[in-house]
Amino acid sequence: MSRSPSLNLFEKARKLIPGGVNSPVRFFQPYPFFTNNARGSHIWDIDGNEYVDYCMGYGPLILGHANPIVVESLKEQLEKGMLYGTPTEQEVELAELVCKAVPCAEMIRLVNTGTEATMSAIRVARAYTGRKKIVTFEGCYHGAHDYVLVKAGSGATTFGIPKSLGIPEETTQNTLVLPYNDLEHFRKTIECESNQIAAVIMEPVIGNAGVILPKNNYLTEIRDMTEEHEILLIFDEVITGFRLAFGGAQEYYKVKPDIVTLGKIIGGGLPLAAFGGRKEIMEMVAPSGKVYQAGTFNGNPISVVAGLTTLKIIQREGETFYRKLEMKRITMCNAIRDLIEDKGYPIQVNDIASMFQLFFAEKEVYDYETARASDKLKFMTYHKNLLKRGIFIPPSQFETCFISSSHSTEDIERTIEAIEQSLKLSMK
Ligand SMILES: Cc1ncc(COP(=O)(O)O)c(C=O)c1O
Structure with missing residues (x-):
C-alpha cells in the first residue's frame, strides 16, 4: 500500500491548517489519506488506493458519492x-x-x-x-x-x-x-x-x-x-x-x-x-x-x-429504499455477530437501519460511559487493518458506519471478509 503523496501533503497541511485537517475527526494516526475522487460506494486516495467507504462524508451520502x-x-x-x-x-x-x-x-x-x-x-x-x-x-x-x-x-x-x-x-x-x-x-x-x-x-x-x-x-x-x-x-x-x-x-x-x-x-x-x-x-x-x-x-x-x-x-x-438499505446492514451485522460468537470475541455490535458500529467491550453498550469503557486501541488496530484491506470506516470508536444505496452485494461480501481478517489481527 503506497501512502507517500498523502504523507507529503499532510506534512505541508500541518504547517498551514491546525492538525493538518479542517475538522478534528478527519485526523487519524499516523496521518489521514488525502482523497482524489469518489463515486458510488468507493473512494480513491491520491496514493492510488481504492476503498469501500462506510464513512460516507459522516452521513450525508445516503445515495453514495456523486450520484x-x-x-x-x-x-x-x-x-x-x-x-x-x-x-x-x-x-x-x-x-x-x-x-x-x-x-x-x-x-x-x-x-x-x-x-x-x-x-x-x-x-x-x-x-x-x-x-x-x-x-x-x-x-x-x-x-x-x-x-x-x-x-x-x-x-x-x-x-x-x-x-x-x-x-x-x-x-x-x-x-x-x-x-x-x-x-x-x-x-x-x-x-x-x-x-x-x-x-x-x-x-x-x-x-x-x-x-x-x-x-x-x-x-x-x-x-x-x-x-x-x-x-x-x-x-x-x-x-x-x-x-x-x-x-x-x-x-x-x-x-x-x-x-x-x-x-x-x-x-x-x-x-x-x-x-x-x-x-x-x-x-x-x-x-x-x-x-x-x-x-x-x-x-x-x-x-x-x-x-x-x-x-x-x-x-x-418509498419504503423499499429503506428496506433494501436495512437488508444490507442486517446481512453485514449478522455475519459479524456469527463470527464474534464463533470466536468468542468480547465485541458488541450496535446497529439500526443503515447505521452500525462495533465496540471492543464485553458488556452491552447503552450509554456514554459504557461506550467509553470500550477498548479504543483495539478499535484503532481494527481501523488500520480494514484500511489495509481497502475498507474505510470513520477513524473513531465514537462515530457511525453508514451504508448507502450504492453499496453492492460484492462490497458487503468483501467487507465481511475484511472485517473477519481485521478482527483476527486486532484481537491477538
Ligand atoms: C447529531 C448531530 N447534530 C449536529 C451536528 C453538527 O452538524 P454540522 O457538522 O453540520 O455542524 C452533527 C454533526 O455530526 C450531528 O451528528
Missing part, C-alpha cells in the same frame, strides 16, 4: 447561478417536502450546518418558554457551538476535549448534562428544575458515541415527561433524519418532538441543514417574530437543489 442524477441537477443549477440572495421556488418545494415527511415539522428554516440548526433551535425554545436551562445527554453531539460542548460525543470525545477550552462557564451553567437511557435520573432532574428548563435536546439514536439505541419506551417516557412540564423536546435528527425512515427517528419510533433539527442527508452532500417545528414556535423566528436567525448562504440554490433531488429520489422509491 449521477444529483450531479446533473447541480450542473443545471450552476448554469443558472450559484447564489441570488433572494428566495427561490426550490426552497419552497424543499420546505413543503420536509414538512410533509417529518411529523413535527409544520414550518422550517433552512440554515447551512447542523451546528447552526441546533444553536437556533435552542434559541427559539428559550424564547418560546421564557426559560434558560437546557438538558442534553452525555455522548450526544449537537455541533461545535458553546451551549452544547459539554460531555459531547464525536471528535470532542475522540480527542479528549468533551468540554472545550474557550467556553465561559456562564455559557454552559444553563446546560444540564444527564446520562442517556437513564429515566430515573431524568425524572428527578425534570421534577427539581422543571420551571427553569426550556428544552431537552437529544439525538433520538446516538450516532456520535458509536451507535447507541434508546431502550424500550425511553423516548416515549421522555416525551410524556417533557409534555407534562411544558418543556420543549428537540430531536436532533442531523444524523437520523431521512436515515432511519423518510420521516426520521420520530417516524421510526412514533414519538413526536416539538422541534426537529435536520442536516447531512437534507443537503444531499452539500452544506444544508434546517430546524423546524410547530407553527406557533417557528413563527417566533425573524422576520415574522423576534428570535433572530439569519445567514448569507441560508437556502442557497446549489445546496437546495442537491438536497431536493436527493430526497425526491428516496421518496420515489
Whole structure:
C-alpha cells in the first residue's frame, strides 16, 4: 500500500491548517489519506488506493458519492447561478417536502450546518418558554457551538476535549448534562428544575458515541415527561433524519418532538441543514417574530437543489429504499455477530437501519460511559487493518458506519471478509 503523496501533503497541511485537517475527526494516526475522487460506494486516495467507504462524508451520502442524477441537477443549477440572495421556488418545494415527511415539522428554516440548526433551535425554545436551562445527554453531539460542548460525543470525545477550552462557564451553567437511557435520573432532574428548563435536546439514536439505541419506551417516557412540564423536546435528527425512515427517528419510533433539527442527508452532500417545528414556535423566528436567525448562504440554490433531488429520489422509491438499505446492514451485522460468537470475541455490535458500529467491550453498550469503557486501541488496530484491506470506516470508536444505496452485494461480501481478517489481527 503506497501512502507517500498523502504523507507529503499532510506534512505541508500541518504547517498551514491546525492538525493538518479542517475538522478534528478527519485526523487519524499516523496521518489521514488525502482523497482524489469518489463515486458510488468507493473512494480513491491520491496514493492510488481504492476503498469501500462506510464513512460516507459522516452521513450525508445516503445515495453514495456523486450520484449521477444529483450531479446533473447541480450542473443545471450552476448554469443558472450559484447564489441570488433572494428566495427561490426550490426552497419552497424543499420546505413543503420536509414538512410533509417529518411529523413535527409544520414550518422550517433552512440554515447551512447542523451546528447552526441546533444553536437556533435552542434559541427559539428559550424564547418560546421564557426559560434558560437546557438538558442534553452525555455522548450526544449537537455541533461545535458553546451551549452544547459539554460531555459531547464525536471528535470532542475522540480527542479528549468533551468540554472545550474557550467556553465561559456562564455559557454552559444553563446546560444540564444527564446520562442517556437513564429515566430515573431524568425524572428527578425534570421534577427539581422543571420551571427553569426550556428544552431537552437529544439525538433520538446516538450516532456520535458509536451507535447507541434508546431502550424500550425511553423516548416515549421522555416525551410524556417533557409534555407534562411544558418543556420543549428537540430531536436532533442531523444524523437520523431521512436515515432511519423518510420521516426520521420520530417516524421510526412514533414519538413526536416539538422541534426537529435536520442536516447531512437534507443537503444531499452539500452544506444544508434546517430546524423546524410547530407553527406557533417557528413563527417566533425573524422576520415574522423576534428570535433572530439569519445567514448569507441560508437556502442557497446549489445546496437546495442537491438536497431536493436527493430526497425526491428516496421518496420515489418509498419504503423499499429503506428496506433494501436495512437488508444490507442486517446481512453485514449478522455475519459479524456469527463470527464474534464463533470466536468468542468480547465485541458488541450496535446497529439500526443503515447505521452500525462495533465496540471492543464485553458488556452491552447503552450509554456514554459504557461506550467509553470500550477498548479504543483495539478499535484503532481494527481501523488500520480494514484500511489495509481497502475498507474505510470513520477513524473513531465514537462515530457511525453508514451504508448507502450504492453499496453492492460484492462490497458487503468483501467487507465481511475484511472485517473477519481485521478482527483476527486486532484481537491477538
Ligand atoms: C447529531 C448531530 N447534530 C449536529 C451536528 C453538527 O452538524 P454540522 O457538522 O453540520 O455542524 C452533527 C454533526 O455530526 C450531528 O451528528
